[in-house]
Amino acid sequence: MKKIFALIDCNNFYVSCERVFNPKLENKPVVVLSNNDGCCVARSNEVKKLGVKMGEPLFKIKDLVTKHKIEVFSSNYELYADISNRVMQTLFTFSPDVEVYSIDEAFVNLGSLSVDSYQKTGLEIRKRILDWVGVPVSVGIAPTKTLCKIANEIVKKNPEYKGVLSLTDMPEKEIDVILKKIEVSDIWGVGRQYTKKLNSYGIYTSYDFKHSNPEFIKKIMTIQGLKTQTELKGISCIPLEYEIPDKKGICSSRSFGRPLTTFTELREAVSNFVSIASEKLRSQNSKCLRITVFIQTNRFKSNEKQYSNSYTYEFQSPTSYTPDLIKAGSFALSKIFRTGYIYKKAGVFISEIQNENQVQEVLFNMDIFQYTGPKKDFLIREIDFLNGKFGNNTVTFGSNGFKKSWKPKSEKRSDRYTTCFAEILKIT
DNA sequence: TCTGGGGTCCTAGGACCC
DNA sequence: TCTGGGGTCCTAGGACCC
Numbered sequence: 001m002k003k004i005f006a007l008i009d010c011n012n013f014y015v016s017c018e019r020v021f022n023p024k025l026e027n028k029p030v031v032v033l034s035n036n037d038g039c040c041v042a043r044s045n046e047v048k049k050l051g052v053k054m055g056e057p058l059f060k061i062k063d064l065v066t067k068h069k070i071e072v073f074s075s076n077y078e079l080y081a082d083i084s085n086r087v088m089q090t091l092f093t094f095s096p097d098v099e100v101y102s103i104d105e106a107f108v109n110l111g112s113l114s115v116d117s118y119q120k121t122g123l124e125i126r127k128r129i130l131d132w133v134g135v136p137v138s139v140g141i142a143p144t145k146t147l148c149k150i151a152n153e154i155v156k157k158n159p160e161y162k163g164v165l166s167l168t169d170m171p172e173k174e175i176d177v178i179l180k181k182i183e184v185s186d187i188w189g190v191g192r193q194y195t196k197k198l199n200s201y202g203i204y205t206s207y208d209f210k211h212s213n214p215e216f217i218k219k220i221m222t223i224q225g226l227k228t229q230t231e232l233k234g235i236s237c238i239p240l241e242y243e244i245p246d247k248k249g250i251c252s253s254r255s256f257g258r259p260l261t262t263f264t265e266l267r268e269a270v271s272n273f274v275s276i277a278s279e280k281l282r283s284q285n286s287k288c289l290r291i292t293v294f295i296q297t298n299r300f301k302s303n304e305k306q307y308s309n310s311y312t313y314e315f316q317s318p319t320s321y322t323p324d325l326i327k328a329g330s331f332a333l334s335k336i337f338r339t340g341y342i343y344k345k346a347g348v349f350i351s352e353i354q355n356e357n358q359v360q361e362v363l364f365n366m367d368i369f370q371y372t373g374p375k376k377d378f379l380i381r382e383i384d385f386l387n388g389k390f391g392n393n394t395v396t397f398g399s400n401g402f403k404k405s406w407k408p409k410s411e412k413r414s415d416r417y418t419t420c421f422a423e424i425l426k427i428t
Numbered sequence: 429t430c431t432g433g434g435g436t437c438c439t440a441g442g443a444c445c446c
Numbered sequence: 447t448c449t450g451g452g453g454t455c456c457t458a459g460g461a462c463c464c
Contacts, residue, residue, distance in 0.1 A: 034432035041432070041464095059430040075432090102464045191462050222438055224462080251434055300431055347433090408432090436463075445453080 003236045004110040004118065004168055007140045007148035008091060008125060010084075011156070013104035014042035017083045018073055020134040021417045021425055029070040033058055036255045036408035037074050074413040082418045086133045094125060099240045107145060109240055122164035141166035145238045146231035147175075149188040150206065154178065172234075179206040179232070189228040194221055206232060246284045246353065252277040253347020256406045259298065260343045266295060267330050269406045271399040273348040274329040278322045281350055282384060287318035287359050289352035291325055293332035298344035309336040314352075316367040318359040321376045322383075325350070326399055327369040391420075 014032035029046035097109035122139040140151030185195040218226040252273040296308035311332040415423035
């Protein structure tokens, strides 16, 4: 069977999500900020035209914001996750073979569909998502995922394609003409470092890259680089992945809304991060052996004393029981906390993860942080159930605190129209 | 005043074993 | 003075992605 993939990529996704429930934002410059209202992580086309780069700190574009009346939003992940889900569900109405690649992107296997024109199918996909969900997407269709990415790039830069480009059945020569216009840095899998390296060998365009010596590419970019090159030639070697593999590590970390100095404040923050990470751990039916806690000062403040450190605690037997992890996390924090520093960020990393049905129990567990009572799994399941039904933090742990004065800034968040009754869309 | 968060894969090199 | 060969496992670091 011929391999044909489609890459569906939501345009300026977070901005588009804001526009779904606030049509006044249409055709206006809009940015969405990262956590703690720090950087621009989504920009409308109007903002991109003003020269604002991805990841640009908000404070650096303050003048532009005022001058061009840019609408600024804190990120509203609950809303974005829900809209993303709707986009993906719509894709499943075309084919069961969907790989959800990220919150705003998916690959679909079109090879199993009998269609007369891939271009037409692409346009249908685009229209259905726009009609049903309200988010504009770009569609790139090609025999390999890497070429899909290229097709998508072109679509985004050239409005005349009306959102869809299929490289299928395009003669090799015509594809080469396109590749000559795409810089190596725009190839999926070629980042900043490899761009520098390739440029230094005289390889500038995707065309140059495609026609370089494969042995040489493998040597300087490992096996992944070789795969990328092969895919550019139209030979698929990165397959669709339908099942989401279990995470091997789970991280929860945040910058603080204000600098913290005391152990008590940090311990509360860490306790919250542990709670988030262990909920994720249980949601994939896993347990972990290790927990790492890290803290750091503000690396951008060169006039402040800098410090960062981490400590890893290893349990005697795998656990996913939040209180175990909170105790171990607090202990880890106590190992690295130093007074006299101004802390900006902390986080928790859970690793050595295994499926909860395959854990190796120890006969005599002497771990001072692990509770060994019989009903712990049952209890924590009930808590997860209640939080799932009535919303996050319905049942929570005392050590997580109530005021949470360290919470990241989120001063311009829109309402959670689709996931929170109190914030449902009001027509006035 | 103000600078995000969460992942994956690959390789080289060291420790250790027989 | 001479100082094997082959294998595994683990970790740190570097690259990438969105």
